[in-house]
Amino acid sequence: MSDVMTAIAQRRTQTLTGIVQDEIERMVLAGDLVAGERINEQALAARLGVSRGPIREATRGLVRSGLLNSVVNLGVFVRQIPDDEASEIYDVRAVVFGFVCQRLAARIVPAQLEALSELIAEMDEAIGRGDGASYYRLNLSFHDAILDFAAHGRAKQTYEALIKETHLLRQSALASAERMRESNGEHREIIAAIAAGDGERARILAEQHAHGGKRRWLDSREEAPRQEPEARNSA
Amino acid sequence: MSDVMTAIAQRRTQTLTGIVQDEIERMVLAGDLVAGERINEQALAARLGVSRGPIREATRGLVRSGLLNSVVNLGVFVRQIPDDEASEIYDVRAVVFGFVCQRLAARIVPAQLEALSELIAEMDEAIGRGDGASYYRLNLSFHDAILDFAAHGRAKQTYEALIKETHLLRQSALASAERMRESNGEHREIIAAIAAGDGERARILAEQHAHGGKRRWLDSREEAPRQEPEARNSA
DNA sequence: CCGTATTTGTCCGTATGTATG
DNA sequence: ACATACATACGGACAAATACG
Numbered sequence: 001m002s003d004v005m006t007a008i009a010q011r012r013t014q015t016l017t018g019i020v021q022d023e024i025e026r027m028v029l030a031g032d033l034v035a036g037e038r039i040n041e042q043a044l045a046a047r048l049g050v051s052r053g054p055i056r057e058a059t060r061g062l063v064r065s066g067l068l069n070s071v072v073n074l075g076v077f078v079r080q081i082p083d084d085e086a087s088e089i090y091d092v093r094a095v096v097f098g099f100v101c102q103r104l105a106a107r108i109v110p111a112q113l114e115a116l117s118e119l120i121a122e123m124d125e126a127i128g129r130g131d132g133a134s135y136y137r138l139n140l141s142f143h144d145a146i147l148d149f150a151a152h153g154r155a156k157q158t159y160e161a162l163i164k165e166t167h168l169l170r171q172s173a174l175a176s177a178e179r180m181r182e183s184n185g186e187h188r189e190i191i192a193a194i195a196a197g198d199g200e201r202a203r204i205l206a207e208q209h210a211h212g213g214k215r216r217w218l219d220s221r222e223e224a225p226r227q228e229p230e231a232r233n234s235a
Numbered sequence: 236m237s238d239v240m241t242a243i244a245q246r247r248t249q250t251l252t253g254i255v256q257d258e259i260e261r262m263v264l265a266g267d268l269v270a271g272e273r274i275n276e277q278a279l280a281a282r283l284g285v286s287r288g289p290i291r292e293a294t295r296g297l298v299r300s301g302l303l304n305s306v307v308n309l310g311v312f313v314r315q316i317p318d319d320e321a322s323e324i325y326d327v328r329a330v331v332f333g334f335v336c337q338r339l340a341a342r343i344v345p346a347q348l349e350a351l352s353e354l355i356a357e358m359d360e361a362i363g364r365g366d367g368a369s370y371y372r373l374n375l376s377f378h379d380a381i382l383d384f385a386a387h388g389r390a391k392q393t394y395e396a397l398i399k400e401t402h403l404l405r406q407s408a409l410a411s412a413e414r415m416r417e418s419n420g421e422h423r424e425i426i427a428a429i430a431a432g433d434g435e436r437a438r439i440l441a442e443q444h445a446h447g448g449k450r451r452w453l454d455s456r457e458e459a460p461r462q463e464p465e466a467r468n469s470a
Numbered sequence: 471c472c473g474t475a476t477t478t479g480t481c482c483g484t485a486t487g488t489a490t491g
Numbered sequence: 492a493c494a495t496a497c498a499t500a501c502g503g504a505c506a507a508a509t510a511c512g
Contacts, residue, residue, distance in 0.1 A: 051502045060292045061299040073508050088389035099330040154323035286481045308487050
């Protein structure tokens, strides 16, 4: 929270609402706030050293973007994503990623191709070392790089919004070395298709790769799902 | 605004913020608020008979969903969408619509097929009568029906969010009879592919159809674009 | 079943920053 | 360049609804 304090002290261009929004989003994504948990307005306000106004404004925004979930006279909760909806999120993510890769195949430049190949190599090394954490981080960088190189702001924005929502899912077991190897092999194939300028193939492979994430998620949830009070967001 | 009054009078389950959100969204989509226009908090609060609190909370949500645009110490504006971003929105819309049609091809039932064919026939009639307004309305119903029949909540939600944003574009000249006929011909092809269970083809046709909307929009903007102060939304 | 404490929903006042003459 | 008017940003207080004992 000292971060927020300094942010407030140094702020000139940003509003408290924005800072609080970022902070709540960070807490949710970091796991400080778990799915289903209620957000106490005045407690959070006291903790961040602000009044309830900015808190309320910030939560409205987060509700709209799908991270939180508001029920009248009860408060806002960290959104609980039902399994069927999680599956749908993976679907949309897959088609957007496929589109991005197809687009990238038509406009990639050698330097970008080299950067992506380098990331794949580093992921291989991480797998060899059994370093799952590094692999996870590199994997994120790899996808980020693809999103950036494709130079399609809206696709990137849509994709990242979906990614944030999937973070609400209870992150399952770390991928085994075998799975990581399989996933990185798919990376290699996608980049090969992009390098060859074969947009159609890049798209298909990218979609399959993204669906792999959905499959891995489906595989690794054998616990019984628990439900929290879900409210309808006003469309 | 009397609608708001009655909504307030009868409300039990909804909050003022939600009502105001819906109202602002309606005003923007109806054209009561044009792109670039600033929203005066206290004026709107007085007009709706509420205080400024709910107004502020509502606008934060709309900012997050892309309809409004906030700049510090200056207020919120109806979002002005630059041409390049509008083009991107059409792109993402196209891939989502393609996905939906491909999915529909795998699960459509005869009754749904009949309903869609009926809508196409009605659109033909509207074109014959030169009734552009009816065609526009039927066209919306047609796409809505496809979204519903595909039974993919998240894809529908994503698609509709993008549609709302494109409503911010200055809606250009009504389509000529020729263009409407061409568009409805594409509808017919899409449905034929869906009826044949050919998901791949349905997807391709649907994407091309959606891109047609982008092309028509590009064609019909020969006026010089004017820009308003655009602020960065905190990612 | 009722009373109390807590929390949310709403409103209003004040300070600060921006635009304009 | 300065002063004035105005709009937003934030904080605090009151009322209503909910949860708990």
